[in-house]
Amino acid sequence: MIDWSSWLFDGLLAVGLLLLAWLTVISADLFRAILFFIAFGLFMALCWARLAAPDVALAEAAIGAGISGALLLDAYRVLSAPTLAAAPALSRLPGLLALLLGGVTGALSWVFWRLPPPVLALDELVQARLADSGVSNPVTAVLLNFRGYDTLLEAAVLLLPLVGVWIINRQTPAPLESIPVGVTDSPLVDTLVHLVTPLAVLSGAYLLWAGAHQPGGAFQAGSVLAGAGALLLLSDRLRPTATPQALLILGLILGLVIFCGLALGVMADGSPLLRYPPAHAGLLILVIETALTISIALTLLLLVSGAAGLRWGRRW
Amino acid sequence: MNPTLLFLLTAAGLFGIGLYGLLAYRHPLRQVLAANVMANGVFLVFIALARRGLANPDPVPHAMVLTGIVIAVSTTAFALAIIKQLHRTSGSPDPASAPPPSAAVDS
Numbered sequence: 001m002i003d004w005s006s007w008l009f010d011g012l013l014a015v016g017l018l019l020l021a022w023l024t025v026i027s028a029d030l031f032r033a034i035l036f037f038i039a040f041g042l043f044m045a046l047c048w049a050r051l052a053a054p055d056v057a058l059a060e061a062a063i064g065a066g067i068s069g070a071l072l073l074d075a076y077r078v079l080s081a082p083t084l085a086a087a088p089a090l091s092r093l094p095g096l097l098a099l100l101l102g103g104v105t106g107a108l109s110w111v112f113w114r115l116p117p118p119v120l121a122l123d124e125l126v127q128a129r130l131a132d133s134g135v136s137n138p139v140t141a142v143l144l145n146f147r148g149y150d151t152l153l154e155a156a157v158l159l160l161p162l163v164g165v166w167i168i169n170r171q172t173p174a175p176l177e178s179i180p181v182g183v184t185d186s187p188l189v190d191t192l193v194h195l196v197t198p199l200a201v202l203s204g205a206y207l208l209w210a211g212a213h214q215p216g217g218a219f220q221a222g223s224v225l226a227g228a229g230a231l232l233l234l235s236d237r238l239r240p241t242a243t244p245q246a247l248l249i250l251g252l253i254l255g256l257v258i259f260c261g262l263a264l265g266v267m268a269d270g271s272p273l274l275r276y277p278p279a280h281a282g283l284l285i286l287v288i289e290t291a292l293t294i295s296i297a298l299t300l301l302l303l304v305s306g307a308a309g310l311r312w313g314r315r316w
Numbered sequence: 317m318n319p320t321l322l323f324l325l326t327a328a329g330l331f332g333i334g335l336y337g338l339l340a341y342r343h344p345l346r347q348v349l350a351a352n353v354m355a356n357g358v359f360l361v362f363i364a365l366a367r368r369g370l371a372n373p374d375p376v377p378h379a380m381v382l383t384g385i386v387i388a389v390s391t392t393a394f395a396l397a398i399i400k401q402l403h404r405t406s407g408s409p410d411p412a413s414a415p416p417p418s419a420a421v422d423s
């Protein structure tokens with residue numbers, strides 16, 4: 001018995017993803033291309049949920065729909081020059097490129113078709129040791145315990161783009177008042193900010209706490225909090241500054257410092273790097289995740305603002 | 317044909333579409349969009365394979381993609397910062413139309 005409704009859903013999802021990706025790439029109007037990309041991100045979130053990856057779906061919904069959209073639309077606004085209206089197709093060999101598209105897609109499809117069955121089931125290893133990890137959500141156990149080394153390095157990698165943006169902006173400072181003033185006068189904006197900001201902070205805190213036993217964790221919580229921060233930035237509650245504040249820098253590196261400190265700290269009683277004692281693993285993971293949430297939220301928020309620092313704005 | 321294969325084929329399609337966009341268009345903002353489409357194709361391979369033939373989906377690829385999404389958005393932000401900078405200094409987001417540094421100093 002074939003489950004037709006699930007095939008119909010999967011089919012529509014697949015066709016929707018491919019269609020939105022195609023429209024993103026070929027739209028003559030760049031503004032439309034960005035909007036298609038935001039819709040594509042939401043379809044991806046749906047796809048992750050469908051593929052039983054709720055942790056990924058939560059992060060994608062916050063980042064794909066929120067942060068990426070804000071970044072791309074801001075870049076579009078800065079670049080809003082005649083160059084954007086120019087005809088999009090610039091290739092001299094569109095036929096050859098289309099052939100390449102077909103060839104790459106065909107070759108990948110063939111590989112996927114002939115893929116041998118998995119030889120190593122990491123899932124079983126994770127499930128077998130989950131009780132020792134200190135948390136019951138397997139994705140959090142992998143991120144913060146079993147593969148903690150990857151996440152530790154990732155916390156460092158996350159700071160690199162921000163340092164890159166700072167270096168670029170130091171050479172030719174961007175105008176700081178890049179957010180258009182005047183759109184924030186509406187009472188609707190004030191009401192929205194007053195309603196949404198506390199809810200977003202609450203959701204972020206809940207996602208952080210829930211990450212131990214159900215979908216959620218530092219990455220999802222940090223993304224949601226950064227989204228709330230972007231709203232404050234757009235409504236003139238936060239303002240970009242040319243130099244970073246000491247407290248802000250502390251917040252940016254907090255995740256990395258605490259993660260490193262605890263990773264090394266457990267070596268004091270003879271265990272290897274990053275091997276938490278099972279009795280305290282849950283608490284250690286919560287501390288690391290809290291610090292990571294703050295750092296991820298601030299990093300993403302600063303990337304959205306494009307500035308080095310932030311201060312409180314006038315409208316409160 | 318099973319659902320996993322359907323999503324794997326979709327991933328191959330996304331990767332191909334993204335690659336086409338990356339090579340066929342000169343505008344850097346379009347290239348950033350296209351590279352993101354490609355990245356999502358790669359993520360989809362991971363997540364589709366995580367579910368293959370298992371009772372519970374494999375959490376290791378989930379954790380990889382989760383961190384991958386956050387890194388992808390921050391590198392996108394970096395790329396956009398470079399594009400905006402290029403636009404501010406040369407008046408055009410297209411690297412090819414920017415004057416060489418020495419010419420910019422002369423004029």
